[in-house]
Amino acid sequence: MGEKFPTPTLLIVIFFILSRLISTIGYSLRDDPESIRLASSDYGHILRENPAAVLYPNSIDEISSLIKFSNLISTPFSIAARGHGHSTMGQAMAPDGVVVDMMSLKNHHPSHASGIIVNTFNLSVNNNNYYADVGGGQLWIDVLHATLEHGLAPVAWTDYLYLTVGGTLSNAGISGSAFRFGPQISNVYEMDVVTGQGDFVTCSPQNNSDLFFGVLGGLGQFGIITRARIALEPAPKRVKWVRMLYNDFSAYARDQERLISVNGRKQSNALDYLEGSLLINQGSPNNWRSSFFPQSTYSRIISLVTKHGIIYSLEVAKYYDQHTETTVDKELELLLKGLSFLPGFVFEKDVAFVEFLNRVKSGEEKLQSQGQWDVPHPWLNLFVPKSRISDFDAGVLKGIVLKRNITTAPVLLYPMNRTKWDDRMSAVVPEEEVFYTVGFLHSSGFNEWEALEEQNKEILKFCASVGIEVKQYLPYYKTQQGWMNHFGSKWKTFQKRKALFDPKKILSPGQRIFNK
Numbered sequence: 001m002g003e004k005f006p007t008p009t010l011l012i013v014i015f016f017i018l019s020r021l022i023s024t025i026g027y028s029l030r031d032d033p034e035s036i037r038l039a040s041s042d043y044g045h046i047l048r049e050n051p052a053a054v055l056y057p058n059s060i061d062e063i064s065s066l067i068k069f070s071n072l073i074s075t076p077f078s079i080a081a082r083g084h085g086h087s088t089m090g091q092a093m094a095p096d097g098v099v100v101d102m103m104s105l106k107n108h109h110p111s112h113a114s115g116i117i118v119n120t121f122n123l124s125v126n127n128n129n130y131y132a133d134v135g136g137g138q139l140w141i142d143v144l145h146a147t148l149e150h151g152l153a154p155v156a157w158t159d160y161l162y163l164t165v166g167g168t169l170s171n172a173g174i175s176g177s178a179f180r181f182g183p184q185i186s187n188v189y190e191m192d193v194v195t196g197q198g199d200f201v202t203c204s205p206q207n208n209s210d211l212f213f214g215v216l217g218g219l220g221q222f223g224i225i226t227r228a229r230i231a232l233e234p235a236p237k238r239v240k241w242v243r244m245l246y247n248d249f250s251a252y253a254r255d256q257e258r259l260i261s262v263n264g265r266k267q268s269n270a271l272d273y274l275e276g277s278l279l280i281n282q283g284s285p286n287n288w289r290s291s292f293f294p295q296s297t298y299s300r301i302i303s304l305v306t307k308h309g310i311i312y313s314l315e316v317a318k319y320y321d322q323h324t325e326t327t328v329d330k331e332l333e334l335l336l337k338g339l340s341f342l343p344g345f346v347f348e349k350d351v352a353f354v355e356f357l358n359r360v361k362s363g364e365e366k367l368q369s370q371g372q373w374d375v376p377h378p379w380l381n382l383f384v385p386k387s388r389i390s391d392f393d394a395g396v397l398k399g400i401v402l403k404r405n406i407t408t409a410p411v412l413l414y415p416m417n418r419t420k421w422d423d424r425m426s427a428v429v430p431e432e433e434v435f436y437t438v439g440f441l442h443s444s445g446f447n448e449w450e451a452l453e454e455q456n457k458e459i460l461k462f463c464a465s466v467g468i469e470v471k472q473y474l475p476y477y478k479t480q481q482g483w484m485n486h487f488g489s490k491w492k493t494f495q496k497r498k499a500l501f502d503p504k505k506i507l508s509p510g511q512r513i514f515n516k
């Protein structure tokens, strides 16, 4: 069978010419080689898909017009919002369609939709609540700086801040703050969204709630987030940051679970941040994720790793300001009392709040300078139910990863509480009250990523074979059956929302959920 005529590419070209003529879209739709090249790859550097054109919108109307035009024609072309392009498997690509570069809205008009506006409102008489209205194409680092000018900061974070608000809200946005404050998607009050039919809709848990919950963790399937109202709190000044090492996995897991059990939002005796990672045979103990082991301890740590194969590093933080400066050490001491880390392997640092939040950036700069940033990234991120985390340690970490001995990248492993996630959202997590996130953040040479991808496949196969019901974070499946299994009981709602908000299946084709 020949291709349908007119082809999607031709239609986009027609739209392009028309838009220039009537100048609603001006010159913001481009198909020059550089624009196409930039939109056809991502942080993963594994897949490449050329769009027919890239929209650099000057306004939200332009996004809406583009989507409406695609809806009007008999063979709609696909459209993908692209935040900072930090996906790893083409999720923000649109083969033969149009990529919408959301970051180009960042510097336009200081309106609610594109800029950052910090504000406060009262939910109840005694309860001050703070929020910022931020454009979907804003980077979290810019949100941080803008909110700090008002002495405030977002409540929920990712480890790395050079990601867009729309990009992380389409997944979840997790880090060591998630056990206590939830993922970023649990800290949104309201959003403006351009749906897959081109309609501009303001949504919240009270209004247009189906769209609101659908979009959060919705992998870009239902609409393009142009504004999010995110929760803020008074910003602390400084952070006590502690790392402890373990050789015994069960002690490590037990301590992590104990620490996250104190998680009330206003509880002063709770930690503000908890993460964990592995030290495997990877040369220097200080990898790019900002470890801070003193150089004088390297040889001791390396011998530990050599002796045990894997050493588990527990990382916690407690924020403080001028009011809590005198009590923070005592509180931290109480929290860490009775933990079973290896004596002599506890390291502490006192840093400014911004330095702590932006801790991954220096690692990026180092890798950039060594030409090791724009390389393939065959990542695998999983949520593992607490009841099977020991089996995961034995079967995957010790069974597969240690044996294959090709993992030199950071591997994260830390728990979070399911109660901090709202089940109405599209994001998928395991059923149990506590689950772990495990992130294999691999990078490799251009000819070596397949071996790591093979390892990823072996891990997934192993988990399936022994009944460890993992859920992928930043998921990637090649078949619709894979997606159905992933969403499980949420699949029907996900499908229904797609039919409601993007019936022609135009948006975010790079996720490969409703298209091949």
Ligand SMILES: Cc1cc2nc3c(=O)[nH]c(=O)nc-3n(C[C@H](O)[C@H](O)[C@H](O)COP(=O)(O)OP(=O)(O)OC[C@H]3O[C@@H](n4cnc5c(N)ncnc54)[C@H](O)[C@@H]3O)c2cc1C
Pocket (backbone or CB within 6 Å): 042, 043, 080, 081, 082, 083, 084, 085, 086, 087, 088, 091, 092, 093, 102, 136, 137, 157, 158, 159, 160, 163, 164, 165, 166, 167, 168, 170, 171, 172, 173, 174, 175, 219, 220, 221, 223, 224, 225, 226, 474, 508, 510, 511
């Ligand atoms: C170095 C690095 C560190 C990371 N650290 C963390 C971390 O600590 N925690 C964490 O949770 N994640 C982390 N991630 C993963 C990251 O959150 C996701 O890959 C996220 O999607 C990237 O944001 P982005 O702006 O680059 O989105 P993109 O890759 O550009 O887009 C991702 C998806 O969202 C859709 N999308 C983008 N913008 C919008 C919008 N405005 N409205 C609707 N849909 C949209 C796209 O179509 C695509 O499907 C990290 C990634 C990297 C590369």
